[in-house]
């Protein structure tokens with residue numbers, strides 16, 4: 001997962017505009033971005049990106065070797081939103097996160113230390129993956145909740161982290177704009193996890209307690225939870241006759 005391999009949605013974290021009360025979803029606001037000089041992608045970065053077709057997955061960088069761990073700890077550079085090769089990289093990153101499967105991925109996880117992420121918008125009806133250029137969290141809610149997290153770049157397992165329940169996100173657009181949006185629930189957790197990657201931070205730096213749970217044990221726990229829930233839902237409703 002590097003990435004966010006397995007940020008599995010916790011029911012209590014899920015917030016959906018479709019199911020939440022009558023208030024309409026907040027609309028993104030668009031402003032002109034500050035003038036920033038972006039460092040062009042170098043030859044090495046271009047070679048990694050174009051080593052495969054847009055439909056080809058990329059190799060994941062995992063934290064289980066010292067050199068890959070050091071790479072994941074770098075602060076990623078911004079990128080010019082008009083840079084044409086971004087489309088090729090975005091396509092390959094999307095193939096990679098879908099195959100993993102994960103709910104988000106950051107460019108450093110595929111060997112490109114640039115501020116680019118895909119996030120699955122669990123707060124939108126079709127749960128689409130969306131791509132963000134130079135994303136930044138401008139505000140974190142003081143309210144936090146704890147939940148399980150895993151990562152495509154951390155093969156050792158899953159752990160619990162506290163994350164803000166809502167954030168204000170801003171990011172560049174390809175037509176030279178900057179969009180700001182308030183995001184809540186599990187999707188806000190995914191953004192926090194992915195944007196941490198751009199600053200060299202992994203969820204294991206934040207995890208609250210104990211050792212990581214190995215992936216197999218985690219999946220088994222989730223499977224049992226799901227089974228128990230299905231059993232509960234299938235049970236006949238209590239009536240005077242069957243009480």
Ligand SMILES: [Zn+2]
Pocket residue numbers: 001002003004005150151152153193197
């Ligand atoms: Zn991750």
